[in-house]
Amino acid sequence: MGIITTISTWLIPCFIAIVLIVSTWKRVPAYEVFVEGGKDGVRMAFSLLPFLVGMIVAISILRSSGALEAFIQLISPLLVSIGVPPEIIPLALVRPISGTAALGMTTELIGTHGPDSFIGRLASTMQGSTDTTLYILTVYFGAIGIRKMHYALKVGLLADLVGIIASIVVVTLLFG
Amino acid sequence: MVNIIWAAMAIIGIVYAMFNGTMDKVNEALFESAEEAVTLSIGLISILVFWLGMMKVAEKAGILTFLSKLFRPIIIRLFPDIPKDHPAIGYILSNITANIFGLGNAATPMGIKAMEQMKELSGSDEASRSMITFLALNTSSLTIIPTTVISIRMQYDSVSPTEIVGTTIIATLISSVSALLIDRFFYYRSLRRK
Numbered sequence: 001m002g003i004i005t006t007i008s009t010w011l012i013p014c015f016i017a018i019v020l021i022v023s024t025w026k027r028v029p030a031y032e033v034f035v036e037g038g039k040d041g042v043r044m045a046f047s048l049l050p051f052l053v054g055m056i057v058a059i060s061i062l063r064s065s066g067a068l069e070a071f072i073q074l075i076s077p078l079l080v081s082i083g084v085p086p087e088i089i090p091l092a093l094v095r096p097i098s099g100t101a102a103l104g105m106t107t108e109l110i111g112t113h114g115p116d117s118f119i120g121r122l123a124s125t126m127q128g129s130t131d132t133t134l135y136i137l138t139v140y141f142g143a144i145g146i147r148k149m150h151y152a153l154k155v156g157l158l159a160d161l162v163g164i165i166a167s168i169v170v171v172t173l174l175f176g
Numbered sequence: 177m178v179n180i181i182w183a184a185m186a187i188i189g190i191v192y193a194m195f196n197g198t199m200d201k202v203n204e205a206l207f208e209s210a211e212e213a214v215t216l217s218i219g220l221i222s223i224l225v226f227w228l229g230m231m232k233v234a235e236k237a238g239i240l241t242f243l244s245k246l247f248r249p250i251i252i253r254l255f256p257d258i259p260k261d262h263p264a265i266g267y268i269l270s271n272i273t274a275n276i277f278g279l280g281n282a283a284t285p286m287g288i289k290a291m292e293q294m295k296e297l298s299g300s301d302e303a304s305r306s307m308i309t310f311l312a313l314n315t316s317s318l319t320i321i322p323t324t325v326i327s328i329r330m331q332y333d334s335v336s337p338t339e340i341v342g343t344t345i346i347a348t349l350i351s352s353v354s355a356l357l358i359d360r361f362f363y364y365r366s367l368r369r370k
Contacts, residue, residue, distance in 0.1 A: 012282065019230060023237035030233050037232025041224030044288055045217050053213040058182050060209035061189035064201040070192065096315075107328050115334035124329060124340040128322030129347035133315040136287075137178070140311060141303065143288045144295045148302040149178055151362040155308060156315035158358045163316060163351030170346045 044143045051142030055134060059098050068094070084168060087119050091126060096160040099132035122171045130163040220284070227285035231270065240266025254313075254356070255306040257297075264293035268310060275318040287314060309359050316355035320345055 023030045062068050072090050080086050087109060095102045109123040133156035141149060193202045234240055244251070244265035251258070251265050258264050267290035274283035291307060298304035303311075322344050329337035 016230060019234045019237060019239060022239055023233050026237050028233065028236045030237075033233045033236050034229035036229075037235075038225040038229035040232075040289075041226070041228040041285065042221060044228070044285075045221040045224050048220065049214060049217040052217050053210050054182065056209050056213040056216070057206060058185040058189075060205040060212075061193075061202055062185045063189075064205035065189040065193035065198050066196055066201075067189050067192035070196075103324070106325065110328055110332050115329040115332045115337070116339075120329075120332075120334075121340055121343065124322070124325045125343040125347055128319055128325045128340065128344035129317055129351055131315050131317040131319075136311065136314050139284060140287055140291050140314070141307075144292045146291075146295070146301055146303050146307070150303050150308060151366060152303050152308045152311050153178060153181070155312045155355065155359045155362055159312055159316040159351055159355035162354040162358075163347060166347040166350035166354075167343070170343045170350075174343055 047145070048139060048143045051138050055138045059101075059134070063098070063101065085119060085122065087113070088122055088126065088168070091123055092164045095126065095130050095164070096133040096157060099135055102127065102132065118171070118175060121175050122167060125171050126164060126167040129167055130160050133157055133160055223281050224285045224288075227282055228289060231267070231286060231289060234270075235263055235266065240270070243269045255309060257304065257306050258294065259297075262293065262297070264290055264297065264306075267293055271310075272313070272318055275314070276320045283314075305363055308363070309356070312355040312359040313352060316351040317348055318352060319348060 020030060023033075069090075072093055076086055076089050079089050084092070091102060091105045091109065094105060106123045106127040110120045113119040115121075115124070133153070137149070137153060137156060141152070189202060190199075193199045231240070240263055241261060244261055244263075247269055248260055248265070251268065252260060255265070255268070267286050271283050271286040271290055274286060287310075290310060294304055294307050294310070295301075298307075321341060325340065325344075326337050329340070
């Protein structure tokens with residue numbers, strides 16, 4: 001773990017140092033180019049804003065009304081019958097929709113069941129091996145103004161499903 | 177499809193609240209979450225400005241081209257419609273690297289920049305083949321070291337906070353490979369339809 005933490009903390013500063021050394025060597029006007037590139041960032045953050053407001057509000061309506069919870073309870077028996085641990089179902093369903101909600105659930109599961117329990121390990125693995133598809137879709141396509149997404153959402157959600165099943169199978173095999 | 181999902185989430189929520197008496201909560205959440213989204217976007221400015229500025233310097237200094245040349249064989253197979261030596265490849269690689277090390281903050285701006293470059297290539301407001309492949313890779317999570325999860329496990333006094341790195345890598349590998357296969361399946365199906 002020590003090595004991993006070191007790599008993670010050294011990576012960015014070292015990358016920056018290398019970029020600046022090479023650019024100075026090649027006589028690139030580094031500061032001017034940085035400011036020019038940074039302006040893109042301001043523009044992007046603002047063009048992103050309506051997409052994020054729209055998506056986050058819709059998700060929060062679904063959650064605050066209790067509909068999401070009701071849906072989870074509705075399909076839980078079906079998932080339990082095929083061997084999915086009931087505690088993990090809310091996390092599995094929320095993970096592709098909302099990153100903050102999923103992180104909250106993972107923290108709660110680890111807190112309640114303990115980090116070294118089966119559920120704790122499963123929640124940890126699931127959190128680490130999947131990502132919030134709806135958020136990535138909103139941010140990446142929103143920032144550059146893509147209107148027609150074609151089959152992108154289907155691919156993302158199916159990949160999430162595989163990731164969730166894979167987490168359950170792998171954790172059961174290794175720690176079960 | 178996004179249009180339908182977006183509207184459906186809101187409509188289902190509101191209709192459910194009508195019958196369940198949670199309309200006050202929905203009303204409250206509406207405005208709180210809108211504010212939260214604005215805070216999130218504004219918060220993104222610092223990260224976007226810093227990383228896009230830095231990456232522009234890297235691009236001008238030729239570092240992105242160097243990276244593209246290094247990993248060309250893999251990237252050409254994954255994204256066959258991006259011309260070799262195109263700056264998009266450099267951004268894609270930077271995004272993947274940042275993701276692998278769990279540096280989500282750095283990964284997003286590079287991902288957006290990669291998408292922007294791919295949009296310039298396709299020149300339309302429709303998602304291109306390579307954009308969807310790139311999106312599939314990102315949604316399947318490329319994290320090898322899940323730093324956030326490890327820190328949560330540490331907070332709850334895990335005996336071995338990093339023991340889930342192995343299972344995460346295996347699960348990530350399975351979901352990423354599947355994402356690529358699913359992406360290919362839908363791509364060839366869409367070709368046949370045309």
